[in-house]
Amino acid sequence: FAPEFLWLGRHRFDFFIDNLIPVSVVILIVVAVLCWVFLELTRHGRLMYAIGSNARAAALAGTNVNRYKVLAYMISGVLASIGGILLAARLGRGDIASGNNLLLDSVAAALIGYAVMGVAKPNAFGTAIGALFVGILLQGLTMMNAPYYTQDFVKGAVLVIALVFTFVLTGRRGGSHH
Secondary structure, rough: OOHHHHHHHHHHEEEEEEEEHHHHHHHHHHHHHHHHHHHHHHHHHHOOOHHHHHHHHHOOOOOOOHHHHHHHHHHHHHHHHHHHHHHHHHOOOOOOOOOHHHHHHHHHHHHHHHHHHHOOOHHHHHHHHHHHHHHHHHHHHOOOOOOHHHHHHHHHHHHHHHHHHHHHHHHHHHHHHO
């Protein structure tokens, strides 16, 4: 690959400490802010939330549900391609199976994001915080030379804790309306 391409995956910015913030984290923050603005501050984002909560009710309210589902898949595809490009730049090679071990990480990040700030609903900011948390946790385990199976155990434990926390928040929120 070209050095400019590899720069995307390997360069780190100085932020009070030399080589502290990777380019991919900066891109994550920018994408998370854009997603948050889209989902929280635009009519289209609100309609996506409505469709995710109850597609039938959104359709009865006049929303073109199929169009928004296609839009959601398109956005998902673009974001997945950005992730794939960053992963290829970091690894220095393009391999179809290189992201297979990231599935549990992404699910854990989304569930942590679901529970962040006690909102108990999907949100872009919470998912970004969840991704940063999982990344920092795994980086710390790697720096401690933890075996790979220990990392999987810790990821699973974090996922279970996020599920329990989400269940407690959702139960509390649902129970207060009765």
